[in-house]
Amino acid sequence: MGSAVERTDEHVREYLIYRGFTSTLKHLDTDIKADKEKGFRVDKIIDQLQQLVQSFDLSGLKEYWLYLDRRLLCRLEDVYRSTVNKLRTSLYRYYVINTVQVTSCRKTQEFFQKQALELQSQVEWRDWFILPFIPTPEQNPAFSPYFSRQWADTFLVSLHNFLSVLFQCMHILHFDAEVQKTTSLTEENEQLCQLLFALQTESRDQREGDEMVHHKLPVYVQNMDLQANEVKPVSSQPTTSELKSSQSQQSTNQSTNQPTNQPSHPRHKKIQEHEKERKMLFSKPPPQVPDDEDGGGAEGGGLSMEQPFIKLGQEEYGEHHSSIMHCRVDCSGRRVASLDVDGVIKVWSFNPIMQTKATIMSKSALLSLEWATKPDRLLLLGSGVGTVRLYDTDAKKNLYEMNIDETHPRILSLACSPSGSSFVCSAAALSRPGSVDSAPRLPVPVSGQLLLWDTKTVKQQLQFSLEPEPVAINCTAFNHNGNLLVTGAADGVIRLFDMQRYESAMSWRAHDGEVYSVEFSYDENTVFSIGEDGKFIQWNIHRCGVKQSEQVLPQDATGPFVLSGYSGYKQVQVPRGRLFAFDSEGQHILTCSSSGGLIYRLTNGEPALESMLSLGGHKAPVVTVDWCSAVDCGTCLTASMDGKIKLSTLLAQKS
Secondary structure (H helix, E strand, O other), X not given: OHHHHHHHHHHHHHHHHXXXXXXXXXXXXXXXXXXOOHHHOXXXXXXXXXXXXXXXXXXXXXXXXXXXXXXXXXXXXHHHHHHHHHHHHHHHHHHHHHHHHHOOHHHHHHHHHHHHHXXXXXXXXXXXXXXXXXXXXXXXXXXXXXXXXXXXHHHHHHHHHHHHHHHHHOHHHOHHHHHHHXXXXXXXXXXXXXXXXXXXXXXXXXXXXXXXXXXXXXXXHHOOOOOOOOOOOOOOXXXXXXXHHHHHHHHHHHHOOOOOOOOOOHHHHHHHHHHHHHHHHHOOOOOOOOOOOOOOOOOXXXXXXXXXXXEEEEEEEOOOOOOEEEEEEOOOOOOEEEEEOOOOEEEEEOOOOOEEEEEEOOOOOEEEEEEOOOOOOEEEEEEOOOEXXXXXXXXXXXXXXXXXXXXXXXXXXXXXXXXOOEEEEEEEOOOOXXXXXXXXXXXXXXXXXXXXXXXXXXXXXXXXOOOOOOOOEEEEXXXXXXXEEEEEEOOOEEEEEEOOOOEEEEEEEOOOOOEEEEEEOOOXXXXXXXXXOOEEXXXXXXXXXXXXXXXXOOHHHHOOEEEEOHHHOEEEEOOOOOOEEEOOOOOEEEEOOOOOOEEEEEOOOOOOEEEEEXXXXXOOOEEEEEEEEOOOEEEEEEEEOOOOEEEEEEEEOOO
């Protein structure tokens, strides 16, 4: 770890010398000399602690340990907190023993006087307060072990080993691993580029004889290639003029009666043909499955002949006592945040064991939540009284509370930029006096604002223009690099924003009624949406308002969700959280249902969805879903109106 940091520092120094930034180089050298983390060199940290002990600098020792705890040790899981406390106790005892051995009892008495308030309530220090008053403490049976060289060496070795393992395990410090991963991805990307070039060459004759018209892709899509689960750097950013020229071209096509359903690029067509042939070669004879077996009966196609996933098991998180509104996994896949209609938020983990990490209570109603991307321990919480809180799930405390807008107090949606430097906030006016968020909405969309906030300065950067009129934005999503933002609104319109120019690039009416959920596709050439009209639609973002596929879903997949009870009691909940989620390759989609999650395969044809697997397990309607994917195993999260959250572990079957 230390060597990796030193190599990085040396590269930075070489760059600054090459550029002639001598002033910056001097500041770098000064900061390196004052670096309290010592370049993550454990031996240097131990030397610093010993120096403070030997110089009897108690305040400096406390300050340095507090810095290490705040910067490094607090990132550990709760199970390691007792180990950290024991090491701190041993460090203080190491200091006290040194005062007895080297100086008079004055320094020893000074230690207990300054630390009395902190230590008097700790059981492990109860007998140590008599130490300054014992004539020969090294001969006392209670203290003699601590005066031995063996105890001091054991403590220093233990502290050294603990810090060494800490630096190796903390994911934010994996410099060597990141270098190896980047190298591996670069090599894989080069191989895939060569494969695509070969496919292009092979289909050259076909392209030359093809008289069909192909639209020109915008610059920001030409430089993206997600065919092999890899994103290339974008060399140039989209401009509004380029995106709008795509709209004008589409309008020209429509006015001249040119076909709008143009075929895909020959490169993509060739890859699809190879994939189809591969599946035909490896497909097995279809098993005989009854129509009523688990997984069938959903609209959009029958049970698939070839199951892509095996359901390994299902667990339940039952700490909520009311209907769930949001349930989201953080970007590292380590933590889940879930919000119910009572405003209670639970932060919990499920790997290796299911464990609640934090419980957040709020006096004001909470309507939305979103994980920050950098650092991923932070949580954005949107209220119904015009505020957004930034909550640290490790420290279990609020870092900031931002006042958004009094006239638009309902924070309906939050989305954090992939860079972590900013977030988008959707604020809406009250629906009606005395209304609750779970009640059906007014037919006329309420007023709303879409705002961009800086995460570091905690200040509003700008307000987006919402044409044709200010309207409540229900859902928001960034693309992989944050250059594009897609939103779905209460007026049924999807708006695509250019985040380089901070203005609308295009918009179109997508649904009859409200747009409830919207996401970019895996290759980011299209967006998917679910609306109040019960439709699941795929839209081409290069040809404004052109559908690539459309599927009608059951009401229990799109909402509003209804939970019936005794004596005619009925609870109705409007969708708030994510209504669909993709697997790691973007080929399968998880949706809500009345008894659990349903997994479909995207077909790129008619029908657009093919039913694959029903996860089941719920006794109340599922209202929001999320999908945490790994290489071969993934976890589907389905949250329902009775407060239960099911975690279904899936194994992906490879052909």
